[in-house]
Amino acid sequence: MPEVRERRTVSSWQEGTSNSNNYSLQSRYTEEHLSVGITWTLKADGLQQHKTTPGVTLVRNRKLRSSSPKLGDWINVGWPDDAILRWCASHMLRKKLPFLHSLLSPVSRHVGHLAGHQYDVIVVGGGHAGTEAAAAAARVGAETLLITQKIHTIGALSCNPSLGGVGKGQLVKEVDALDGLCGRAGDWAGIHFSILNRRKGPAVWGPRAQLDRQRYRDFIQSELLSTPRLTVLEGSVEELLVTEPNPEEPGHHRVTGIRLANGSHAISARSVVLTTGTFLSGSLFVGQTTSPGGRIGDAPSSPGLSHTLRERLGLRTGRLRTGTPPRIVKDSVDLSLAKLHLPDSHPTPFSFLNTHTHCKPEEQLPCYLTFTTPGVERVVRESLQLNCHIQQDTKGPRYCPSIESRVLRFPGRSHQVWLEPEGVTSDLLYPQGLSMTMPPDIQLRLIREIPPMRRAEIHTPGYGVQYDFVCPTQLSPALQVKSTQGLFLAGQINGTTGYEEAAAQGLWAGANAARWALSMPTVTLSRTESYIGVLIDDLVSRGVTEPYRMFTSRAEFRTSLRPDNADLRLTPKGFEEVGCVSSVRYQESLRVRNSLQDALTALQALFLSTSSWKKKLPSVPISETKSTLLTGLDLLQYNDVTFEMLASAFPESLSSYMEFAQRLKIEAVYKPHCDLNKKEIERIQREENMSLPQDIDYFSLPVSLSDEVREILDRVRPSTLGAATRLEGITPAAVVNLLNYVRVTEKKKETHRNQRHQEAQRDEELCANSASLPQ
């Protein structure tokens, strides 16, 4: 039996006192093949490892929960059969990842132990959607199993080494507000931070970072492995296990687990989240050759899974394509011929929990900008017949086109190419904008037409991918397949593109899969309160015709859904209604909310005449024609007034809120517009609270609806009256007729009083401290 000895109290974790830096863990572990004894001592400046034997530390999570450790206790956790990795100190592991990898592989391949085991949630896939899904499910309180083909590629950035941007940055902030991983991972791995759209108004600021691929992967892996209730398993899923539905719920099937390839192991679970990315019937294209697969270097996923989805569950699927550029050897590029592009001098972290990024400002790396030449267009045209990916008419993303489609659609122009660093120690560059699928020798000819790359070498050629997606109108707003109880889908399988879109769906699908498994009602996010809600609503009520990407222009209430207020919008809901937010983060969000409230009250309380304001702030042009009194809040709405100016004029009432200076300025400027939005938002939310049963037979409803309307309703099966109203072709009369069938669901704020959740919270608190960045 392995043993983990812990010399710290639970409370010292929670409070994060200096005690928490003195940490030691000891385990002894004997099993047929392994023998491990490790003693670690963690000091404030990092890890000191006294003695190791290659092997693994196993922890049985349930044990940890049932016997709460007390000061000085030695606790026994885990046993070999379970192959569950429990990493109590994520800091420690982050510093020691090479060691971690050597531990992981032998254990996680012990699949045999899992046979017959019952999980609450199984997540298939370890990309951006899968990792968020698994982590969210575990945070909600479900025993979760993450199955991925290679543990080493968990958290890999398959395409561009960057996170965030306009629209996408909003998603990252929201995922973070719901306690997801990608925001904190970005802060840890970022090596070039900038806020896009800085001059265009805070509602459309786009926080973005270039990432170090290795650091990003390390963070995600150590984070997952230190998440309680989460098991990681290396393997390939052969099929979904499906059975008769639970008659009390809508749906024609019910999922009961999965079966692994290369063996007959069935692992049962109450819900399954599929995040297979581009692997569902994926094929790779380079030049004229195609091969099955979803990413170069990885085995194709088994055909059994897509067979189950299509044949057994009868899901409609479509086909999309995407591509990635070649990676260039950095030393072979003459960067002096490209335009230097520097990051922000003060990097802004993504996460609401972080005050600074891991990368120091001066350690950030630059990007470079260069342009295509007529030679590039010539190479593309000459090689068209050698390029079968580009000749196919499968829909690709219009906003991230391959260089082939760019020059063919807009000929005779010079197109931008960004040369981006792949990491601090990486000797590769990522040429953003040069996604291509021609044969490798022609790829080399093409890039050498661009001046800085005259003598460039290609490390890995670019390639195209075509893959199946499941038409997302078959999903509920909880991302559950409507016809199949317990089956959830997230990421590219739903027809989206992009890391951030995948992470957002993963988090939401994972949280709902856990809630379903634990017999709690699923939850939805409104498009009036978040970009995640916009994303999911667009997917499930409109479907996709090309890979879906987030833009700020998709959000009707863009001025209210700002990156700066994602925590106010989502963290309380995430804690109170969903259960996917740790109490540490929740407490922090309450502190922020209360402070902002107090500061606004203080600003409102400053009632002065225009002449008094002029005396206080002589540099501000205040029109004296208005005889009314102005509050501090009114003043803050002026272009050239900052909170800092007001705080120095009224230090006694305002100086304690300096921490929030920027947020207060934004709140003040946007207030009149948010007020205008608010009523419309309330109207939409009321309609979204009127849910439509999923089992209505729209063709036999005894009301006067045209066949066309019935057909639309039957195809889309809107979940709420609000969704029905937004459908193209739905008349007001149809909406009124539907009123007959709505169920008004008061959205209750559920606080989870059951024991399971309380235990979960305690575990979360244990982890929350260890999971945040070292400050």
Added chain:
Amino acid sequence: MLPLRSVCGGIWRAAVHTVRTSRGAPPYRLLSSTCDGAPAALADADTIFALSSGHGRCGVAVVRVSGPASATALRCMAGFTQRLPPPRTALLRSITDPRSTEVLDRGLVLWFPAPRSFSGEDSVEFHIHGGPAVITAVLQALGSVPGLRPAEAGEFTRRAFQAGKLGLTEVEGLGDLIHAETEAQRRQALRQMSGELGRLYQDWSDRLKRCLAHVEAFIDFSEDELIEDGVLNRVDVSVRDLQAEIERHLKDERRGERLRGGVQVVIAGATNAGKSSLLNKLCQRPAAIVSPIAGTTRDVVETALDLGGFPVLLSDTAGLRDSSDLVEREGVRRALERVEQADLTLVVVDSAHLPSEVDRAAAFLREHLSSVLPDTGRCLLVLNKADLLPEKQRQKLDMELRGVSGLPAVCLISCQTNEGLKDFLTVLHSSVKTLCGDPLFGAPTLTQARHRAHLQRCAAALAQYQRYRDTDLALAAEGVRVAVTSLGRITGRVGAEEILDIIFKDFCIGK
């Protein structure tokens, strides 16, 4: 009451609340925008108004207002400056235009504070004189009150349902009513959109969409892309021009072409069925040329009629047949377009062409109807030239075709002998009367008021673009978005995808 998870409202409400409690006297500035009466949570986005009584010739017209700004409307249009009248009590007041303070009419006003009103919100009723001029004036005056806009089809009902004022059984019947409302509005809109005015609105809408697409492209893409600042400068010019044009249009007292009022009744059918003869009979003068030559009528001939007190616009159209003659083909196209816009179609059939057995005659008529009409819900079947039939067959047809399902009302007439004409007029009169009983039906005044309200909102929103152009592009874009939505309420909905389509057509976006 439903929970309000407003986006940042929580902070603001709490802040206001604290100020109120901590300072004693409430800060009047903050409260001035909220209306007394309706609890904030029940208040809908807008306050809506509509003519609730039928149009046509009626003594009294009832205009209903519902929503949080109802009290404002009452104050500024019925002269209640100090306090509101007692609830649910009719008072005789002068009704004035809030802009010019000109007296529009004297009538009864009633104040229904929430929740005891039809819609569950604050409501006001104006009972005014039934003339079109008075109704138009009052509707336009209401449209100028801040926060008020004309109701969409079914909107009163939906609000009442949401406030729990309607049971499910009541809603059942309302679905059909609203279907009719929507149809009437759609036809009214079609009529107007096919004219000069429609082309003008469509042009504005296209230009606005392009402006929005370019601003959105600049926001969503420009930093990494090759979208240069010049794009915004072009948008500036466009927005300025559009705003000026819309404002000029709103000021123009002639309002472009006159909107046609009345029930639109269209006579349609095959050539030489006697359509023009029917028109001439109905208006009792030779308004259209009649001849035995098929295809005599080539264009639409319009006549305004007064049918038992109801205004009717009667149109005769070209006979429907495939023709190689260019002019006649155009005539047929216009005929079909007019049928599409009609409130009521009179399908004229030459009785002599009918099969003699009743079953086959019914099948023949059904097929004929479906070739002429988009749907059979609003038509009368007129079997002309009855004098050419033997007496026995005439009686048989008359008796038996009435009971056949799937056919509208059938009238057997002869324009030659006037036989059956009287009965036909009775049927026509009652159809027109039913149509006029629907308050939203074909009232151009209401459509006019709707257009005005949306155009005003559109122009105001464009001003917001100018105001924020240099300081906050997100807020500036918000102005263009509101403008597009407002105009979209006249010309048709505009979705995010449509804007993205324009973006991708106009720019090469590489990321």
